[in-house]
Amino acid sequence: MNGENGMSLKSLLSGLSLGLAAAVAWAGGVLEIEHPWVRESPPNASMMAGYLTLVNETDRPLVLVGASSPQFERVEFHRSRVEGGMARMTRERELVVAPGKALRLAPGGRHLMLVKPKRALRAGDRVELTLRDAEGRSWQVVLPVRRQAPGMGAGHDDHGHAH
Numbered sequence: 001m002n003g004e005n006g007m008s009l010k011s012l013l014s015g016l017s018l019g020l021a022a023a024v025a026w027a028g029g030v031l032e033i034e035h036p037w038v039r040e041s042p043p044n045a046s047m048m049a050g051y052l053t054l055v056n057e058t059d060r061p062l063v064l065v066g067a068s069s070p071q072f073e074r075v076e077f078h079r080s081r082v083e084g085g086m087a088r089m090t091r092e093r094e095l096v097v098a099p100g101k102a103l104r105l106a107p108g109g110r111h112l113m114l115v116k117p118k119r120a121l122r123a124g125d126r127v128e129l130t131l132r133d134a135e136g137r138s139w140q141v142v143l144p145v146r147r148q149a150p151g152m153g154a155g156h157d158d159h160g161h162a163h
């Protein structure tokens with residue numbers, strides 16, 4: 001907090017209530033996380049890709065600066081693109097979700113790169129993930145491991161809304 005031009009009591013209180021909301025995850029109407037899933041990889045894969053949709057329910061940009069999972073050595077934000085016929089992945093330092101908008105992480109575009117699983121994960125397993133934003137808030141989400149994107153298969157029972 002920068003105390004120079006003194007926060008009003010009202011903004012201080014709303015800041016506190018946001019902090020409390022973050023403590024009970026996504027109940028606070030700040031970030032909604034939809035359609036989380038991780039694509040199943042061969043058992044010896046050193047990386048897996050995770051996808052979800054982030055919905056910013058506030059009127060300010062939401063800047064995610066980090067992610068982690070106890071089941072992986074580290075988690076990075078990546079973006080895939082095709083350049084000259086070659087698929088390439090680049091690492092991005094943060095994910096910015098515009099006010100009131102959704103940012104979709106999906107195959108062929110942005111994804112969570114889950115690096116070095118501590119043990120092999122298969123369809124039906126679950127990945128526990130923590131997302132952190134630039135204001136120090138954090139959200140926990142469970143991503144089911146699947147062979148294909150939600151909505152592509154026959155079953156409906158495992159679609160994973162995280163709210």
Ligand SMILES: [Cu+2]
Pocket residue numbers: 078079089111112113
């Ligand atoms: Cu990647």
